[in-house]
Amino acid sequence: MTYKGTLLRDTISIHEVFTIHYFEYMSDFSFAGESHNFWEFVFVDKGEIDIYMESIHARLKKGEVAFHKPNEFHRLQATGSCAPNLVVISFECNDAVMQFFEGKILSLDETERVLLGEIVKEAKQLFNCRLDDPYLTEMTTYEHPPFGAEQFIRIHLEHFLLHLLRRKQNSSSAAPKVTNSKGNSEVFNRVLAYMEKNLCMHLTIEQLCRDNMIGRSQLQKIFQQKTGLGVIEYFSNMKIDAAKQMMRTDLMNFTQISEKLGYSSIHYFSRQFKKITGMTPSEYVSSIKALSEV
Numbered sequence: 001m002t003y004k005g006t007l008l009r010d011t012i013s014i015h016e017v018f019t020i021h022y023f024e025y026m027s028d029f030s031f032a033g034e035s036h037n038f039w040e041f042v043f044v045d046k047g048e049i050d051i052y053m054e055s056i057h058a059r060l061k062k063g064e065v066a067f068h069k070p071n072e073f074h075r076l077q078a079t080g081s082c083a084p085n086l087v088v089i090s091f092e093c094n095d096a097v098m099q100f101f102e103g104k105i106l107s108l109d110e111t112e113r114v115l116l117g118e119i120v121k122e123a124k125q126l127f128n129c130r131l132d133d134p135y136l137t138e139m140t141t142y143e144h145p146p147f148g149a150e151q152f153i154r155i156h157l158e159h160f161l162l163h164l165l166r167r168k169q170n171s172s173s174a175a176p177k178v179t180n181s182k183g184n185s186e187v188f189n190r191v192l193a194y195m196e197k198n199l200c201m202h203l204t205i206e207q208l209c210r211d212n213m214i215g216r217s218q219l220q221k222i223f224q225q226k227t228g229l230g231v232i233e234y235f236s237n238m239k240i241d242a243a244k245q246m247m248r249t250d251l252m253n254f255t256q257i258s259e260k261l262g263y264s265s266i267h268y269f270s271r272q273f274k275k276i277t278g279m280t281p282s283e284y285v286s287s288i289k290a291l292s293e294v
Helices: 096-099 110-126 148-170 181-198 205-212 217-228 231-249 255-258 264-276 283-294
Strands: 016-024 029-035 039-047 048-053 056-061 063-069 072-077 083-093 105-107
Touching: 016 110, 016 148, 016 231, 039 048, 039 056, 039 096, 048 063, 056 063, 056 105, 063 181, 096 110, 096 148, 110 148, 181 205, 181 231, 205 217, 205 231, 217 231, 231 255, 231 264, 231 283, 255 264, 264 283
Parallel strands: none
Antiparallel strands: 016 083, 029 072, 039 063, 039 083, 048 056, 048 072, 063 105
């Protein structure tokens, strides 16, 4: 038998990235703006941000992404009442299909959010510079990064754009069949919403299982699959993320934040904060303010 191969053609091809950032901004942060000859998008992971591009002014909300085409002037302004977390990625791509994204503000689905998370995760292992410096013009790599890190970033970024474009083009198509994976996602999202509603509580896994009518082993398995963390460990991270947002609004002191989030003492809160972030609360605030004042 004689076999003939099939050439796999690229629809979206990316070979160069300029920035991959994960920002935790103060509520009064302002970026004067810039333009450059490559693509960029801004995704709101938490909070809200005001975005300006050419004739468009919009308030970008959690779960939304805005695209800036090459040479388009754009700037950001925090709302003043909300401390946002953003993913900002810039890259070169000359494929014609990218015209679809010009001036677009879109909502992401779970697959697309996961892909962005994987890009940021790989970037932390590839680049030996801070991912939260908005004035960085060159991202240098570690001498010995994990095997395949650069290719993973390229694959995930291309997958993200392809998935988003195809989903928006096929938005009127029939809904997919319910799968076990989708069922797990629904459980995960339900428990996540419960956690967010009860951030001020001291939750136990028994309470989580009882109130969400799910078995302990199943809940642990779903969280391991979705986050790589245990349920309570993930909840602890959520509380610290909430604390960081409160710190960046600059409306409460550490003791007030600790009490609002249900910690038994400021000392326990500080230990937990350093365990998860690698910094004390004071060091974190100083770090964020230093970037805002550059």
